[in-house]
Amino acid sequence: MVSVTRNALPYQLYITHLVGTQLINAHFSAAIRAAVTAWRAQLTFVDALQQLSDPVTLGRKLLPDVVQLLAHSGVTRGDLIAHAWEAPCMLLIGVFDPDDLPDTPLDFLPVPASETTVLARASAIAANVVLDSSTISYGSENGGALFVNLVVKPGEGYESEKSQKSMKGHTDGVWFPIRGEQHPYDPRIAPSPDFVCLCGLRNPKDVPTTVMPLREVLSKLTDTQISELTKPQYIVGPQFTFGKRLKQLYGFDLLVEDSQVLFWVAGVPWIRYSHSSTQTDTEDSVAAKSAMDAFEAACKESTQAYPLAPGDIVLVNNRICLHGRSEVGEEYGAKSRWLLRTYGLDTTSLEPSQWQSGSTHILFP
């Protein structure tokens, strides 16, 4: 017997697992593609665009079709949900055709109304609903827009620079509590997303989105380091995209103290981390800081690259996986890199006050 292992799985099992993963993703991609194509064929462009503004109703509409198409391939919805909580991320290749796009926008908003962006958005909504996830946004990020362009912003200053740069491993919405926990400032504050959905529209230089599976990261740490990361001793601030609005809303220093980086949820490790937004307390936190440094190094060593091609969608599980990206570069507009982003969250246990009033998909705050 060859005793090669990957992530502690015997080699043969590892290969079977890999084939299974790719196969289930391919079935999921094909089912979404077929369901969204059929949906789109019945509508005028204006009606299709209009339906995107109500993701709950659209999701309900698309769900039975996707589930039925999956059943033809021998995949149940339960299989898929289990897979989505097992795999760090799901790469769906060729979900939509990217052949009707204007030039890459110069800002995160607005998302241009084109055939391709409509298909991409409907596909992301379909993917989320099958995973028992609502497609959501936060009122405090980009004005509550459900989808945003991830593009290079021209000009001077921090925002422009950041849009060109690489990103280290992080979870999105890091200032928000993990699902199941309450925010210390205000119980109305909704949880961070379960899934980060990135749709590839353009990526001429194959700049990868990167993912770091948490289990792999943790396998490189000592028990002591893991135990430090689990202690409520870290300070978490809001990521840049949320900061300004949150400060207006709360009007005081927004750092959450006594936060954990690592959580054990029903025996499964969950992560809340961003290099730029997570700090340790001052002098007496040597062990906390060194565990964070080791975590950061382990993330770097556990990085997998996903250069999204136009028409692909990646669903990153924001609890059991970190993500980032390589450097994008200076080019903007024209045919430069362009992703669309939205979020997925299991909202079944949310209180009415955790929604922005009057909205079915924008969370508070």
Ligand SMILES: O=C(O)CCC(=O)C(=O)O
């Ligand atoms: O550009 C990418 O590939 C990912 C960007 C990202 O993670 C973010 O904007 O939070």
Ligand SMILES: [Fe+2]
């Ligand atoms: Fe991100």
